[in-house]
Amino acid sequence: xxxxxxxxxxxxPQSCHxxxxxxxxxxxxxxxxxxxKFDGERVIVCVRRGAGVxxxxxxxxxxxxxxxxxxxxxxxxxxxxxxxxxxxxVYDGELLIPKVLPGAPSTGRLTDPERATVKLFDTxxxxxxxxxxAPCADRRRLLEQAVRHIVPAGMDPWKGxxxxxxxxxxxTQDTVDRIWARGGEGVILKAKASRYVPGSRSHEWxxxxxxxxxxxxxxxxxxxxxxxxxxxVLQDADGITTSVTTPWNWMxxxxxxxxxxxxxxxxxxxxxxxxxxxxxxxxxD
Numbered sequence: 001x002x003x004x005x006x007x008x009x010x011x012x013p014q015s016c017h018x019x020x021x022x023x024x025x026x027x028x029x030x031x032x033x034x035x036x037k038f039d040g041e042r043v044i045v046c047v048r049r050g051a052g053v054x055x056x057x058x059x060x061x062x063x064x065x066x067x068x069x070x071x072x073x074x075x076x077x078x079x080x081x082x083x084x085x086x087x088x089x090v091y092d093g094e095l096l097i098p099k100v101l102p103g104a105p106s107t108g109r110l111t112d113p114e115r116a117t118v119k120l121f122d123t124x125x126x127x128x129x130x131x132x133x134a135p136c137a138d139r140r141r142l143l144e145q146a147v148r149h150i151v152p153a154g155m156d157p158w159k160g161x162x163x164x165x166x167x168x169x170x171x172t173q174d175t176v177d178r179i180w181a182r183g184g185e186g187v188i189l190k191a192k193a194s195r196y197v198p199g200s201r202s203h204e205w206x207x208x209x210x211x212x213x214x215x216x217x218x219x220x221x222x223x224x225x226x227x228x229x230x231x232x233v234l235q236d237a238d239g240i241t242t243s244v245t246t247p248w249n250w251m252x253x254x255x256x257x258x259x260x261x262x263x264x265x266x267x268x269x270x271x272x273x274x275x276x277x278x279x280x281x282x283x284x285d
Contacts, residue, residue, distance in 0.1 A: 010056045010070040011044055011124055012198045013092055016188060016205030025189070025208060029171040032189040033140065036166060037207055038119050039185050040096035043073055045083060045118070047091070053083045055095075076113040082163035083118070085150045091143070092122035092196075120147065121166040121188075124196060132196040136204075139196065140168070180210050185267065214275065215263050215284055216242070221254055229254040232280065234262060240273045244280045261285050 019025070025034075045055045056070040073095065075083070097115045123143045124132050131139055147165045169175045169187065176187055186209040194204035216234035224231035224245045235241045244264055261284050266275040 011090060012070075013042055013044055013058055014196050014198060014205065015201045016207050017201060017203050019189070019206045019208045025171060025173050025176060025187075028189050028206075031193075032171055032191050032206075033136065034169045034171040034175060035121055035188050035190070036169065036179055037185045037188050037209065038094045038096055038166075040094040040119075041073075043093055043095045043118065044070075044124075045091045045093060045120075046089075047083050047086045048088055049084060053080050057095075074113045075118075076116050076162070078114070078162040079116060079118055082150050082161055086146050086163075087149060088127050089123060089146065090125040091120045091146075092124060093118050093120035116162075118163045119166050120163065122196060124198075132198065134195070135192060136190050136194045136196075137192040176208055183268075185209055209267050209277075211265050211267065213263055213265055213281065215261050218257050218260050218262055220258070232257075232262065234264070234278075238273060240275070242275045242278050244278050246280045 028034075042058045043055045045053065047053055053075065055073040055075055057073050059067040059070045075095075096117050096119060097112065120143060122136075123139045123146065124130070126142060126146070131142060134142075143165055147163070150163055151161050171189065179186060186207060189206040189208065191204035194202065214236060216236045218232050219235045219241070220233035221229040222231040222233060222243060223229075231243050231245045233241060233243050242264075244262075263281045263284050264275065264278045265281050266278045268276050270276060
């Protein structure tokens with residue numbers, strides 16, 4: 001039957017906070033669910049049988065303030081065909097491509113939609129009915145039921161398809177350690193009773209990621225949303241460059257910061273030595 005429900009406007013995804021300092025993962029075992037955090041591009045996907053599939057990426061910050069409009073994502077044929085088997089609805093997930101090199105920490109760049117797969121982790125709407133106010137545990141059950149429309153009987157609903165659901169994992173430190181040991185990013189802890197609030201950053205969703213530190217030299221500036229000098233260009237002793245935005249105001253005398261050293265936090269290094277998810281910590285001189 002052809003759907004009469006139109007493709008909706010973009011729904012801003014909910015994001016999460018980091019695990020609080022000193023918190024132990026085990027203390028969330030009875031109240032939260034645990035999913036692997038995948039290294040890809042966040043997508044909101046709308047499925048309308050008869051109208052097709054549309055997907056959007058999360059809006060990015062715009063130089064000078066504000067945000068760019070959400071980008072429409074081109075999905076590969078296999079992913080699109082699998083999504084069209086889902087019940088009509090709006091889903092939240094991650095767009096992934098295979099790793100460029102075995103053992104590499106990065107999944108590569110999303111330049112070839114035909115190599116991509118999608119991991120779904122939430123349901124925002126089903127058959128025209130908004131379900132964002134339902135508890136996370138209920139939305140998860142709806143997602144698992146939806147994904148079973150994609151896979152043949154007997155196939156694992158979390159594997160073997162270009163579109164699958166994230167797997168629920170034990171809420172333990174051992175789970176996170178095993179993911180880090182194979183080069184994964186970490187996990188997301190979600191309160192079972194949490195609602196989905198579009199566009200918000202929820203303390204009921206917590207990301208657990210490895211953190212390393214490095215000290216780099218400030219060699220320049222770039223414009224960012226808080227000003228023309230608010231993004232620092234940094235270089236390490238091996239000549240690898242990266243950039244970080246800061247909450248500090250460098251506009252009074254930005255030249256005086258050149259040559260100084262900044263400690264950053266980052267999650268891991270890529271196979272080429274660049275820093276993933278760098279964040280400014282503090283000046284060290």
